Amino acid sequence: MSANDRLARHFEAIANLMQLLGEDGFRVNAHTRAARVLGDLSTDASSLDRKTLLEIEGIGPKIADKIIEFISSGSTAEFADLNAKVPPGLLPLLEVPGLGPKTLRTLWTEGGIVDEASLRASIADGSILKLPRMGAKSVEKLRQSLDFARTVHARIRLGQAMPIAEHIVARMKAQKGVVRAAFAGSARRGRDTVGDLDILVSTSDADFKNEALVAPISALFRAMPEVRHVLASGDTRSSIQFALNAEDQRWGATESENPDANKGQVKGPVIQVDLRIVPECSFGAALAYFTGSKDHNVHMRERALSMGMTLNEYGLYPDDSSEEPPHKRGVTPVAGTTEESIFAALKLPYIPPEIREDHSEFNLNATPTLITIADIKAELHAHTTASDGRMSIIELAERAKARGFHTITVTDHSRSSAQANGLSIERLLEHIDSIHAARAQVPGITILAGSEVDILADGSLDYPDEILAKLDVVVASPHTALSQEPATATARLLKAIMHPLVHILGHPTGRLINRRPGLEPDMAALIAAAKKNNTALEINAHWMRLDLRDVHARATVEAGALLSINCDVHEAEDYDNLKYGVLTARRAGAVAESVINTWPAEKLHAWLKTKRR
DNA sequence: GCCGTTTTCGGCCCGACTGTTTTCAGTCG
Numbered sequence: 001m002s003a004n005d006r007l008a009r010h011f012e013a014i015a016n017l018m019q020l021l022g023e024d025g026f027r028v029n030a031h032t033r034a035a036r037v038l039g040d041l042s043t044d045a046s047s048l049d050r051k052t053l054l055e056i057e058g059i060g061p062k063i064a065d066k067i068i069e070f071i072s073s074g075s076t077a078e079f080a081d082l083n084a085k086v087p088p089g090l091l092p093l094l095e096v097p098g099l100g101p102k103t104l105r106t107l108w109t110e111g112g113i114v115d116e117a118s119l120r121a122s123i124a125d126g127s128i129l130k131l132p133r134m135g136a137k138s139v140e141k142l143r144q145s146l147d148f149a150r151t152v153h154a155r156i157r158l159g160q161a162m163p164i165a166e167h168i169v170a171r172m173k174a175q176k177g178v179v180r181a182a183f184a185g186s187a188r189r190g191r192d193t194v195g196d197l198d199i200l201v202s203t204s205d206a207d208f209k210n211e212a213l214v215a216p217i218s219a220l221f222r223a224m225p226e227v228r229h230v231l232a233s234g235d236t237r238s239s240i241q242f243a244l245n246a247e248d249q250r251w252g253a254t255e256s257e258n259p260d261a262n263k264g265q266v267k268g269p270v271i272q273v274d275l276r277i278v279p280e281c282s283f284g285a286a287l288a289y290f291t292g293s294k295d296h297n298v299h300m301r302e303r304a305l306s307m308g309m310t311l312n313e314y315g316l317y318p319d320d321s322s323e324e325p326p327h328k329r330g331v332t333p334v335a336g337t338t339e340e341s342i343f344a345a346l347k348l349p350y351i352p353p354e355i356r357e358d359h360s361e362f363n364l365n366a367t368p369t370l371i372t373i374a375d376i377k378a379e380l381h382a383h384t385t386a387s388d389g390r391m392s393i394i395e396l397a398e399r400a401k402a403r404g405f406h407t408i409t410v411t412d413h414s415r416s417s418a419q420a421n422g423l424s425i426e427r428l429l430e431h432i433d434s435i436h437a438a439r440a441q442v443p444g445i446t447i448l449a450g451s452e453v454d455i456l457a458d459g460s461l462d463y464p465d466e467i468l469a470k471l472d473v474v475v476a477s478p479h480t481a482l483s484q485e486p487a488t489a490t491a492r493l494l495k496a497i498m499h500p501l502v503h504i505l506g507h508p509t510g511r512l513i514n515r516r517p518g519l520e521p522d523m524a525a526l527i528a529a530a531k532k533n534n535t536a537l538e539i540n541a542h543w544m545r546l547d548l549r550d551v552h553a554r555a556t557v558e559a560g561a562l563l564s565i566n567c568d569v570h571e572a573e574d575y576d577n578l579k580y581g582v583l584t585a586r587r588a589g590a591v592a593e594s595v596i597n598t599w600p601a602e603k604l605h606a607w608l609k610t611k612r613r
Numbered sequence: 614g615c616c617g618t619t620t621t622c623g624g625c626c627c628g629a630c631t632g633t634t635t636t637c638a639g640t641c642g
Contacts, residue, residue: 026625030614060615098631100640133633141631185642198642237629274642289627294642301626306618312627325628
């Protein structure tokens with residue numbers, strides 16, 4: 001875990017303890033916010049001095065001091081004080097859905113409940129019913145939540161969640177009376193994992209007033225064959241658990257990841273999906289609202305207030321400081337049909353969903369021209385049947401050409417990757433000849449000979465320099481020794497970045513999302529070296545990897561170093577993962593120019609040759 | 614505990630839903 005992640009967890013723990021101790025909610029919020037800011041920071045917080053820390057929005061003098069204390073000692077006195085006052089088994093219960101800090105505090109202070117065992121015991125003997133606001137229904141819900149808790153909060157990888165979202169949206173669009181349908185939430189923002197899916201559907205304004213037209217849309221949603229459990233059911237709002245397809249992926253991505261998922265009514269991995277139905281005039285407001293992020297929304301609403309307006313999921317309204325919400329009183333909204341109208345009314349440029357994280361998007365003067373899938377003109381990391389790919393050189397190239405690419409590079413594994421059928425030097429030399437021979441068979445695209453060369457544990461490369469020099473493209477990637485100490489990993493990767501024959505550092509950390517954390521190098525040092533040595537850092541687009549991850553890609557963009565988005569193609573379908581890599585780059589604020597795969601052929605080929613002199 | 618095109622003190626986003634309540638507290642997104 002990185003230093004930033006450790007800090008984020010520490011402040012999150014402080015906030016949770018404060019809540020259980022009944023401390024001021026605004027102080028709690030300040031710590032929660034600090035935790036989020038630290039977790040999203042693109043630079044290593046432990047490298048920042050107090051003055052720099054204070055420049056970060058959401059970090060003031062007190063929290064800055066605590067950050068410094070944590071970095072030097074590994075904890076804080078405040079945490080120790082708070083932690084000593086709360087039973088150790090209490091904190092995990094905050095994860096139980098529907099059980100919040102206020103209720104948990106009451107259970108503890110008035111009911112003597114200190115952990116899951118004593119909570120279950122007090123439910124079993126009925127003593128919990130004597131506590132305030134604890135009726136039969138609440139207790140039954142709580143009992144069910146305890147059983148479901150383990151299965152619900154696992155976040156699902158973007159590449160598994162998004163196809164489900166698209167599938168449900170398509171189904172909803174086909175339903176009578178539906179005008180528009182879209183998915184929102186963190187899937188729309190392109191986060192590497194999502195907690196749940198938010199599906200938004202609109203009907204015409206007239207239809208929306210007719211319950212007999214709206215209710216069947218919700219009913220259809222709840223009746224989909226993949227629904228395993230209905231969590232809430234209303235006319236305009238429903239929640240379900242949707243079964244994930246346990247298909248066999250390259251990494252067996254869905255196999256046995258929710259060991260507790262087979263308890264109760266749920267079979268196999270599931271994802272929660274929420275549906276909201278709104279009238280067409282509110283679709284933009286609702287889309288913005290459910291896309292979030294939460295912090296971005298808070299900022300938007302504060303901005304609306306400062307401009308004499310109030311913003312909710314139904315629209316942007318003049319603020320008349322009335323008690324009842326404006327949409328219930330028939331107030332005409334200033335904006336709401338489209339997201340664009342809301343940003344415009346708040347005197348903001350349109351902010352793309354991927355950067356709605358309340359980082360610096362409110363300082364923008366114009367909509368940034370973030371990179372798009374259409375900008376990508378080359379795939380620089382692809383495997384064939386020579387190592388562990390499924391396609392021949394010809395098929396690989398034809399597929400790339402069909403996507404409008406001007407260049408495809410064949411980068412099979414190097415000799416140390418025995419499990420991936422890595423090429424010996426002799427086989428590599430033959431393979432280069434085969435690649436050259438293939439050029440005549442697939443005109444209209446440049447086929448380059450390369451290799452995905454293992455970066456060995458000590459930072460040396462898997463082929464000698466005289467062999468690497470024969471290749472048009474060298475992608476150097478770590479595949480083994482992925483549990484190295486950060487300092488060792490940094491030195492190892494720096495060696496590869498500075499190697500004069502290396503073009504691209506492939507999947508720099510080697511992480512597999514929800515599977516293994518990978519290396520934790522000093523990313524600022526890698527980025528600085530990449531810029532100095534004119535080496536590109538890869539965003540590996542496979543949804544299991546997304547490596548670089550968003551915040552590191554952002555740091556790369558901010559430093560002015562080069563990125564390369566690659567699908568790491570093993571089979572034809574892998575080309576479709578490009579969208580996840582592009583979403584990650586967009587979250588980083590990347591424009592096309594900073595990604596070498598967008599460059600025209602002449603420019604890209606010339607750049608590759610700069611490492612061959 | 615943070616922050617400032619009303620403010621260095623006094624604020625700090627909005628609505629739906631649920632269950633427990635006779636008017637609201639708590640949770641969630």
